Amino acid sequence: MNILSIQSHVAFGHVGNASAVFPMQRLGVEVWPIHTVQFSNHTGYGAWKGRVFDGGMIEEVMEGISERGVLPSCNGVLSGYMGSADIGHAILGSVERVRASNPKALYCCDPVMGDVGRGVFVRPGIPEFMREQAVPAADIVTPNQFELQLLTDIEIRTVADAHRAVDALREAGPKVVLVTSLDTEETPDGSLDLMAADSRGAYRVRTPKLDVNVNGAGDAIAALFFVHYMRESSAAAALGKAASSIYGLLKRTKEAGSREILTVAAQDEFVTPSQLFVPEAL
Numbered sequence: 001m002n003i004l005s006i007q008s009h010v011a012f013g014h015v016g017n018a019s020a021v022f023p024m025q026r027l028g029v030e031v032w033p034i035h036t037v038q039f040s041n042h043t044g045y046g047a048w049k050g051r052v053f054d055g056g057m058i059e060e061v062m063e064g065i066s067e068r069g070v071l072p073s074c075n076g077v078l079s080g081y082m083g084s085a086d087i088g089h090a091i092l093g094s095v096e097r098v099r100a101s102n103p104k105a106l107y108c109c110d111p112v113m114g115d116v117g118r119g120v121f122v123r124p125g126i127p128e129f130m131r132e133q134a135v136p137a138a139d140i141v142t143p144n145q146f147e148l149q150l151l152t153d154i155e156i157r158t159v160a161d162a163h164r165a166v167d168a169l170r171e172a173g174p175k176v177v178l179v180t181s182l183d184t185e186e187t188p189d190g191s192l193d194l195m196a197a198d199s200r201g202a203y204r205v206r207t208p209k210l211d212v213n214v215n216g217a218g219d220a221i222a223a224l225f226f227v228h229y230m231r232e233s234s235a236a237a238a239l240g241k242a243a244s245s246i247y248g249l250l251k252r253t254k255e256a257g258s259r260e261i262l263t264v265a266a267q268d269e270f271v272t273p274s275q276l277f278v279p280e281a282l
Contacts, residue, residue, distance in 0.1 A: 001230065002030045002073050004065075004098060006058065006091050007080035007219065009035035011050075014263040015042040016080055019216035020223035022263055023245070026270045027227050032074070034061050034094075036087050042215045052083055055090030062094045071101035078226055080219055081112040082122070085129045092137055106230060109138035109174075110222040116146045116183075127151075136173035140229060142222040143169075144181045158184050159204075159282060166197045175199065176235050178225050178242075180218055194243050195282065196225070198235035203279040205243040212254040214261050221246045224270065236279045244273035251275075 003024060008016035017033045024031050036058065039050035065071065077095050082088040095107045111130045114120040120127060131151050135141055149156055151172075154165040162184060166177045175198060182193040182204075192209040195202060221242050228238035248269035253262045268274075 001028070001075050001227070002032065002070070003076045003078055003226070004032045004034065004074055004094065005078045005223070006034045006036060006094060007078070008037040008039070008083070009033070010039045010041050010048075012041045013216070013260040014220075015216035016219055019219040019261065019263060020078065020080065022267070023220055023270045024223050024227050026267050027224075029227055032065060034058055036081070036083060044215050053087075055084075055086040055088075058087065058090035059093065062090075062097060066097060066101075071098055074098045074102055074105055076106040076108060076226065076230055078108045078110070078223060079134070080110045080222065082126060082129070082134070084123060085125050088126070088129045088134060092133060095137060106139040106226075107137060108140040108142065108222065108226040108229075109134050110142045110218065111135060111147050111151060112218070113147050113150055115144055119146075120150070131172075135169070138174045140176040140178070140226060141169060141174045142178040142180055142218075142225060144218060145179060145183065148177075148179055156182070156184065159186050162195055163202060163282070166195065166202060170197065176229060178222070178235070178239065180221050194239060196235040196239035196279070200235070202282040203236040203239055204282050205239055205277045205279050207243060207247045207277055210247075210250050210254050212250050214250070214253055214259065216261050216263075217246060217250060220249065220261065220263070236281075240277060240279045241273075243279075244276050245269050247277065248273045248275060 021031045037052045152165040152168045179195040194205045224242040228241045252266035
């Protein structure tokens, strides 16, 4: 399996491609990463060095990949944080190129825009680009609860609200939706829900809530879910495997007191999670 992953990248730590590529490789996937930025570290540290690339650079690298004659063997495209609409258009152009060479290829869009407590942290115009162009073009989307609300204009307080929002998102184009974090009135204290839906129905995994503040976990779970869905063709199966792996990764990170997720040290969690969570139908 070959996946083209177009995301930000950091030299130190694990966010964007630095969080998504290795887990997919550990699962036996050949990954073709294209970086939208090259930073020394993620911006949560308050200071960093590096450069933001533009849409032209993405298109240039895509042209080089195309010249190798390998696009027919590309099974999917994964995208994450988009720093500008220019980059967004280049990503969608790349998706079109892959689909022209392999109509069965899937596009997974992680619509990174914001989070509870932080609000919207992307540039003006990106939420509209996500809603109007990126999400409708995707086969799979992986928003958190805040992003799901932003994309659908539906406030999520209950599981029923989450159902309505996920259904609205699926009607916009994507066949599969993963909600990477869900906290409703039905979620017990000390727990966190994840929800996924496809044509077969909607499913939930409930895990203990870990008090850990790190970046990059959303990038990792989107990648894991994408790989498992492409192999299983089941949102429920992909949810169970991805949720189990990410919980193990974050648990190991919390136990180590690390500010960065232990992508390498806890790599066995991607293949054989230490704790398995079974999805339940909603």
